[in-house]
Amino acid sequence: MMSLTRLTFATAFAAGTILSGSALAQEDSVLVGHLADYTGATSFVGKQYGPGVSDAFKQINADGGIDGTMVELDTVDYAYKVPEAIALFKRWVGNGMVALQGWGTADTEALISFVAREEIPTISGSYSAHLTDPQGKNPNTRAPAPFNFFYGPSYSDSCRALVQWASEDAKEKGVENPTFVHTGDNHPYPNAPKEACASYAEELGFTVAPPVVVPLAPGDFKAQCLTIKDSGAQYVYMGNLGGSVVSLIKSCNTVGVEATYMGNPWAGDYQTVEAAETQNLIFPSSTPFYGADVPGMELVKKIVENGEGQVGDRPTHHYLRGVCSAYYMKEAMEWAKANGGINGKNIRDGMYQKSDWVPEGLEGVCSPSTWTEDDHRGLLKVTINSGSFKDGEAVIEKIAEIDVPRRDEWLGQ
Numbered sequence: 001m002m003s004l005t006r007l008t009f010a011t012a013f014a015a016g017t018i019l020s021g022s023a024l025a026q027e028d029s030v031l032v033g034h035l036a037d038y039t040g041a042t043s044f045v046g047k048q049y050g051p052g053v054s055d056a057f058k059q060i061n062a063d064g065g066i067d068g069t070m071v072e073l074d075t076v077d078y079a080y081k082v083p084e085a086i087a088l089f090k091r092w093v094g095n096g097m098v099a100l101q102g103w104g105t106a107d108t109e110a111l112i113s114f115v116a117r118e119e120i121p122t123i124s125g126s127y128s129a130h131l132t133d134p135q136g137k138n139p140n141t142r143a144p145a146p147f148n149f150f151y152g153p154s155y156s157d158s159c160r161a162l163v164q165w166a167s168e169d170a171k172e173k174g175v176e177n178p179t180f181v182h183t184g185d186n187h188p189y190p191n192a193p194k195e196a197c198a199s200y201a202e203e204l205g206f207t208v209a210p211p212v213v214v215p216l217a218p219g220d221f222k223a224q225c226l227t228i229k230d231s232g233a234q235y236v237y238m239g240n241l242g243g244s245v246v247s248l249i250k251s252c253n254t255v256g257v258e259a260t261y262m263g264n265p266w267a268g269d270y271q272t273v274e275a276a277e278t279q280n281l282i283f284p285s286s287t288p289f290y291g292a293d294v295p296g297m298e299l300v301k302k303i304v305e306n307g308e309g310q311v312g313d314r315p316t317h318h319y320l321r322g323v324c325s326a327y328y329m330k331e332a333m334e335w336a337k338a339n340g341g342i343n344g345k346n347i348r349d350g351m352y353q354k355s356d357w358v359p360e361g362l363e364g365v366c367s368p369s370t371w372t373e374d375d376h377r378g379l380l381k382v383t384i385n386s387g388s389f390k391d392g393e394a395v396i397e398k399i400a401e402i403d404v405p406r407r408d409e410w411l412g413q
Contacts, residue, residue: 052322184239294364
């Protein structure tokens with residue numbers, strides 16, 4: 001498998017970095033592994049999030065690295081394949097990796113015991129709630145995940161926010177007995193919030209229809225849509241992303257499903273809205289959209305301009321989440337360097353040093369987050385958006401902001 005991007009000192013110098021004592025600085029680097037999906041089943045959004053991470057570290061190096069230590073980011077397209085991810089992890093550990101920028105749920109969950117044993121702090125693109133219980137305090141937690149982090153609400157908490165919004169929406173529309181249904185592939189990523197979200201939907205008074213299995217790959221989903229139609233569901237949660245979501249919406253329109261579609265954090269963006277030509281696609285977010293009038297957008301634009309050009313001049317909010325993930329790791333590394341050295345355990349401890357934490361320069365982009373030694377639910381505020389296709393382009397508006405309660409029984413679930 002080819003390494004797509006390796007941000008070496010040569011890159012940093014090419015970007016115009018000026019380092020004092022360059023001979024010494026060239027020997028001062030740390031390796032960070034980066035799993036990216038540019039060709040696999042989740043590449044529709046992987047081609048946005050991955051460059052967000054790599055472009056951000058390129059900018060970090062151009063700005064002097066980790067107080068003079070360069071980050072050697074090894075980005076590899078593992079095509080969303082778990083065995084490749086495990087093999088890469090072992091190779092990187094052998095080469096002295098100090099931290100990992102991860103990606104999918106199946107591989108991130110498969111690596112939990114590996115990253116714990118090797119003490120490799122991991123910030124993933126998976127928001128599985130299974131990753132949020134570092135000490136296994138919840139008796140229902142499958143396995144403690146002491147070195148796993150992600151930026152944003154978990155899939156479970158995002159879905160809880162969506163059904164909370166749907167509950168209010170049903171009241172406003174006079175729907176007396178609203179029905180909720182989960183759709184998605186039988187895969188760790190779409191399945192991650194299934195039980196947790198269904199339980200909360202029932203708590204809020206929804207009838208929960210049996211989940212409908214929808215493949216992650218695009219296809220003709222009329223059969224699944226007829227099942228959704230027969231269930232009478234007014235609110236359809238979509239656990240997949242990209243082409244699968246587009247196919248589901250178009251197939252369901254064909255057979256006359258009348259429902260509100262609600263996406264997981266990867267299922268909603270302007271690209272999906274435009275491809276599906278849909279109306280009122282409801283989806284969560286944890287950053288503003290590119291170009292928003294917030295102070296931190298200046299740094300994001302600089303990162304895009306100095307980046308590798310993989311996302312053009314109109315990145316989605318998935319790119320911004322990748323930028324946030326990189327800068328949280330960068331500041332944890334800075335703390336580690338000042339407190340014993342940039343190694344895995346110190347970087348992990350660096351994630352605990354601030355509360356309501358926004359990386360410097362990204363004010364208004366990354367939402368204030370807090371990770372503690374016994375709770376890795378860093379962010380529980382969920383922005384709810386509605387996206388519609390109007391006059392040939394996506395029009396997205398923020399329609400709600402929901403604070404999901406920090407219930408003890410929801411830790412890791």
